[in-house]
Amino acid sequence: MTRLxxxxxxxxxxxxxxxxxxxxxxxxxxxxxxxxxATAAQACxxxxxxxxxxxxxxxxxxxxxxxxxxxNGRTDDWTGADGTFSTTLPGGRxxxxxxDTFLGKVNADGTRSPVVEEGGTTPFVNNSxxxxxxxxxSTVHGGTRERPKAVMPPRDDEHWFWAGDAITAGGRxxxxxxxxxxxxxxxxxxxxxxxxxxKFRPDRLSAPVSVTPIPxxxxxSWASWLERSDGMIYVYGVEDLGDTKYMHLxxxxxxxxxxPWEFAAGDGTWSRDEADSAxxxxxxxxxxxxxxxxxxxxxxxxxxxEKFSTNIVAYFSCSPQGPFTGKxxxxxxxxxGANGGYGNxxxxxxxxxxxxxxxxxxxxxxxxNVNSFVNTDHYKDVTIYRPRFVDLKFG
Numbered sequence: 001m002t003r004l005x006x007x008x009x010x011x012x013x014x015x016x017x018x019x020x021x022x023x024x025x026x027x028x029x030x031x032x033x034x035x036x037x038a039t040a041a042q043a044c045x046x047x048x049x050x051x052x053x054x055x056x057x058x059x060x061x062x063x064x065x066x067x068x069x070x071x072n073g074r075t076d077d078w079t080g081a082d083g084t085f086s087t088t089l090p091g092g093r094x095x096x097x098x099x100d101t102f103l104g105k106v107n108a109d110g111t112r113s114p115v116v117e118e119g120g121t122t123p124f125v126n127n128s129x130x131x132x133x134x135x136x137x138s139t140v141h142g143g144t145r146e147r148p149k150a151v152m153p154p155r156d157d158e159h160w161f162w163a164g165d166a167i168t169a170g171g172r173x174x175x176x177x178x179x180x181x182x183x184x185x186x187x188x189x190x191x192x193x194x195x196x197x198x199k200f201r202p203d204r205l206s207a208p209v210s211v212t213p214i215p216x217x218x219x220x221s222w223a224s225w226l227e228r229s230d231g232m233i234y235v236y237g238v239e240d241l242g243d244t245k246y247m248h249l250x251x252x253x254x255x256x257x258x259x260p261w262e263f264a265a266g267d268g269t270w271s272r273d274e275a276d277s278a279x280x281x282x283x284x285x286x287x288x289x290x291x292x293x294x295x296x297x298x299x300x301x302x303x304x305x306e307k308f309s310t311n312i313v314a315y316f317s318c319s320p321q322g323p324f325t326g327k328x329x330x331x332x333x334x335x336x337g338a339n340g341g342y343g344n345x346x347x348x349x350x351x352x353x354x355x356x357x358x359x360x361x362x363x364x365x366x367x368x369n370v371n372s373f374v375n376t377d378h379y380k381d382v383t384i385y386r387p388r389f390v391d392l393k394f395g
Contacts, residue, residue, distance in 0.1 A: 042325060044295035044318035050394035052314060055331040058365060058389035061358070068130075068137040069386060070106050076123065076148050077139035078130050079106050080378070080385035082369040083287070087166040087173060088357045089202045094132040097175055099162040101128040103141065103148055106382050114379055125150040126160045127177070129205045140205040151206055152198055158182045159193070164223020164287075165353075167233060169255035172199040176214070176223040176235075176257070192240075195222045197257040212258040215274045220248050225289045225353065226257075227297075227320065233257060234320045238286050239279065245286065245304055246279040249321050264321045280322050289353035290320060291364070293394065299324045300366055302352045310336045312352040312368060312390075330392050335370050346373040347384065355389075364392045 042049060069079045083099035103123040106112055114120030127150045129140040143149030152161040152175070164176035179193045194216040198208035214222060218239075224247075225236040232251045239246040249264040262270040266278035288301035299315040312331040315324035333349035335341045352368040359365045367387045372378060378385045 042316065042318065047295050049296040049316040049318075049326060050293050050298065052328050052330050053393040053395050055390055055392050058391045061365070061389035064132075064135065064137065065386060065389075066383070069382065070110075072105050074139075074145075075105050076103050076141065076145045078102075078128065078137070079104060079112060079122075079382055081128065081130075082351070082371065082385065082387070083127075083163050084351075084367045084369060084387040085163065085165045085287075085353070086355050086357060087168045089131065089168060089173070091133075094357055095166070095168075095173060095202075095205065096130040096132065097163045097166045098128045098130065099126065101125050101141075102378070102382075102385065103128075103139070110382055112379055112382050120379075123148045126154070127152045127163045131205070142206050151200075152177050152208060152211075154179075161196075164195075164221070165226045167226045167228065167255075167257075168202065169228070169233070171202075172209070173202055173205065174199050174257050175208075176226070178221050178223050192219070192221060195220075199258075210258075214257060215250070215261055215263075218274050218277060220274070220277060221286065222248075222250060224284075224287055227290050227292070228255075229292055229320060234290070235261070236288070236290055238284060238288075240286060244282060245284055247281050247284045247288075247322075248277045249280055250274075250277065251320075281324060285351050287351035287353050289366075290317075291354050291356050293364070297324075298354075298364070300330075300352060300354050300364070302350055302368065303329070308336070308348060310334075310349060312366065314392075331366070331390050333368060333370075333388070335388070342381070342384065344372065344377065346377060347371070348373070349388075362394055364394065366390045366392055 079102045081098035081101040085097040086094050089095050113122045115122045115124040131138050141148040142151045154160045159181045161177040161179050166175040175198050177196050180190055181193045182190045195214045197212050197214050199210045200208050220237040220239050222235050222237040224238050227234045235250040237248040250261045252259050252261055263274055263277040265271045265276040283305045285302040285304050290297050290299050297317045303309040303311040303313045310333045311329045314328045314330050316326045317324045335347050336349050338345040349368050349370050355365040367389050370384055372384055
């Protein structure tokens with residue numbers, strides 16, 4: 001997405017730009033092994049992999065975020081964001097982990113003021129939390145109510161963090177973040193720099209208690225998904241080459257992402273050297289999910305084998321490292337393009353992934369993000385830059 005003020009050296013629209021850039025360049029084709037494997041779903045331990053039955057918007061979650069985003073009880077809380085990862089907290093609460101976030105007031109006609117940096121009144125931060133407690137939501141940001149800041153603070157004005165997946169383990173909420181930096185005055189003069197894990201106290205999410213670098217030597221963003229299984233945390237990442245994206249996989253023994261990592265190598269072994277990390281498959285988005293369902297592992301991703309695809313697809317495997325087969329379209333996002341719900345050719349959808357902690361047996365809650373290539377659309381209609389939730393049913 002282009003930013004509103006190209007003459008500005010730094011703009012709050014970097015994250016929105018990244019969403020658009022990701023979609024523009026997502027023309028990935030499968031690697032040959034993955035293409036050969038994309039056939040009928042298999043059985044795991046004699047049990048067939050889940051069979052997709054139906055999909056429908058999750059009226060409860062969509063309504064909850066709509067009401068909360070439109071409420072003006074506070075002027076420093078959430079009105080829209082992307083990212084939309086989640087993790088459980090003590091007491092049955094759920095923390096939603098967001099990247100670029102609009103705060104502030106929503107006007108009666110569904111518009112918002114421009115962001116503060118452009119002379120308006122809308123605060124805009126690069127990352128935040130929203131905590132769900134029963135049917136109530138509350139926003140967590142850094143800074144103060146009058147001057148909110150990101151919960152994961154940057155080192156200076158030329159750097160910022162976008163959130164990845166999170167996991168609650170060892171008494172801490174562990175969130176993967178990607179650090180980005182500016183390297184010039186141009187609107188696209190920014191780049192990925194490194195990965196870190198930030199640990200937060202579950203009762204104090206406004207600032208991390210520690211920030212630890214995690215593997216970053218191969219240019220892989222290790223923030224796509226975290227899956228706990230068999231005494232491990234499996235860490236899924238993406239090698240984003242612009243017009244090609246590949247899944248990568250690492251693992252950490254125990255429950256601390258700051259411990260030594262092992263990487264899935266091409267010969268089926270695990271290596272302590274990130275340079276040995278192999279491409280598992282293509283066609284994934286920057287954010288996706290791999291969750292355990294019965295004896296199988298289900299991959300949910302936006303289909304990036306097609307440019308500007310509206311399709312959310314599922315694949316299945318008997319192990320965390322694949323191969324993932326049985327490609328199935330489980331939902332087509334209705335908002336995209338001139339023929340979509342907004343009737344706007346600039347609207348696109350991206351980065352679908354699951355929310356197991358919000359799901360029930362036999363179903364899976366999936367979210368995806370909605371965005372526009374034109375920044376002012378987010379001022380004209382606050383509903384655009386909000387997640388959508390869908391219930392997938394399996395038998």
